[in-house]
Amino acid sequence: MPKADMGRRYRLYPTVEAGARLTAWGHTCRALWNMALHQRIYAYEQRGKTLNLAGQGVHLTQARKELNWVADLPAQSAQQVLRHLDAAYANFWNPDHPAGFPSFKKRGHRLSVSFPGQAVAVRKLNRHWAEVRLPKLGWVRFRLSRATGGTIRSAAVSRDGNGWHVSFGVHTGRKPEAANGNPACGVDFGVAASAYVSTETEPRRMPPTLTKGEKVRLRFLEQRKARQITYAKKHAGCRYGNRLRKTITQIARLKTRQANRRADFTHKLTTDLAKSHGMVGIEDLRVKNMTKSAKGTVEHPGAKVRQKAGLNRSILDNAPGERRRQLEYKCRMHGSKLVAVPAFHTSQTCAACGKVDPESRQGCGRLFSCVHCRHEDDADHNASLEIEARARRTGGSVTNSTRSTPAVRVPAQRGRRTRETQLATRR
Structure with a gap:
């Protein structure tokens, strides 16, 4: 059957x-x-x-x-x-x-x-x-x-x-489509830029899933829920009253609205990528490891726990795992191919000369400036070009490049440069 x-x-x-x-x-x-x-x-x-x-x-x-x-x-x-x-x-x-x-x-x-x-x-x-x-x-x-x-x-x-x-x-009995013959692309999924496609000049940003007023209301409802639960534990034998259930329903309605907006953007993004490209390269992300809590243990408490929690929420709000799941079946439907490549050093590798250097990406800024060939680009766009280059190679290997400027993806063997030397080189 x-x-x-x-x-x-x-x-x-x-x-x-x-x-x-x-x-x-x-x-x-x-x-x-x-x-x-x-x-x-x-x-x-x-x-x-x-x-x-x-x-x-x-x-x-x-x-x-x-x-x-x-x-x-x-x-x-x-x-x-x-x-x-x-x-x-x-x-x-x-x-x-x-x-x-x-x-x-x-x-x-x-x-x-x-x-x-x-x-x-x-x-x-x-x-x-x-x-x-x-x-x-x-x-x-x-x-x-x-x-x-x-x-x-x-x-x-x-x-x-x-x-x-x-x-x-x-x-439905639908068979996988034949190759559509469209150009290949690499996609860098992030937080500041939801998706940067290597063939485009501007990033795709997901609209806010909640408006400013909805965020204020959600915060108010969460605080009211906490007070009502405390009261239920102290005075009602942990039994939920009608007011508490009403508050939970209002929170669920806002959360569902947020999830629907996120799903709408995700479906539109993945459908467009699968239809418009013959191959889509993405990073093989370990989302569970990326969003681990930083609270640590009692003996070894973590640092910047609240900042890490906010970053985790931002990562999960962009749903990288769901995007990959949708691309897997939509690429088959529209005659495209999905290739997941290793994610290491994609943000530190120059798309022009292929050399890896963490100093080319200062801090968490949006600018990528190679300290070797002086190539400058948006950091996310540079990463998407590197993802595309890796996807074009068999198995996503980081060696044996087929680009016009072949380079081996390994860190440069040299001493650490000082800030003055970098500035002098760029001049």
């Missing part, structure tokens, strides 16, 4: 009763995930046994007979929870997959209910609206913002700060 090769996401509009039931189902799915994960960990640690979908399916059937809140959840959705847990374990044991060990889901985790494709049906009402039939709920309307374009293999109903959405895994 063909698998889904494309995703479609639409805004869902359930009734009040249907929304309440979907919310309950979402919490049931979260509880089943946590119980199934705990059972697998216990069975392995205490008895040395490995459980999977087949083994836990028997316990799930028994739980549906004894617990009404489990029986209310459609059987297909409960089985999907165990299938997803199997996939999480498979990804963890796969050395080529970056996933870590499956983790437990908190109550604040995004609510989601999954269904196999055989359990749902879709019918079009008119040009802008359609309905999806969900088990035990019947037909629910959603906004048909684009055609599904294939056979539905799976469905998932989720809720965020803006409301409910339905996502379909669709099999």
Whole structure:
């Protein structure tokens, strides 16, 4: 049976009763995930046994007979929870997959209910609206913002700060496009300049994901939430009141708006890069290592912790990992090729002569000035040219350059220059 090769996401509009039931189902799915994960960990640690979908399916059937809140959840959705847990374990044991060990889901985790494709049906009402039939709920309307374009293999109903959405895994049967023949480029993803393309003269900057007023309101809501949580712990036995839940909802709405704006810029950027270029070179970044906290330990506390936290937020706001994920499948769709090259010394390598010298990049300024050949350029544009040069070589190696001025990418073998010597050389 063909698998889904494309995703479609639409805004869902359930009734009040249907929304309440979907919310309950979402919490049931979260509880089943946590119980199934705990059972697998216990069975392995205490008895040395490995459980999977087949083994836990028997316990799930028994739980549906004894617990009404489990029986209310459609059987297909409960089985999907165990299938997803199997996939999480498979990804963890796969050395080529970056996933870590499956983790437990908190109550604040995004609510989601999954269904196999055989359990749902879709019918079009008119040009802008359609309905999806969900088990035990019947037909629910959603906004048909684009055609599904294939056979539905799976469905998932989720809720965020803006409301409910339905996502379909669709099999389109689309084959990778032939090479489009467009010119190659290198892209340097950064913070000050969201993306600098080697074939362009100006960087692409992501608009602020929150306006000044929204940032002020978000800060106010976060402070109010902290006060309300403190009050709930002291006087309400840690029970959340309606006012606290309202504050959390308002924060979630702002955060969702911010995430949607970030996703909109990311999709437009990656689509344009894949369509307009035959090869896209990017840095092979280790985002998890780049955004580690600097707080250190009790014995060895870190320095400039708040500054590093602000830098981490700026890096994650530009979503370099998501950009790479989107480029991987969009390049195949549009006849392009994605090449990830080693990221070391791209900001210190001269794109003209190819020599590496940290003194060519003074501080964190925007100017790159080579102390060897006196080449000057925007630091991010220079890095994008170097990324493109590395991507053109087989495997992204930093030697055997094919450019018109061949150079080996290694630090220059010389003594450290003084500032006066650098200035005299530039004159």
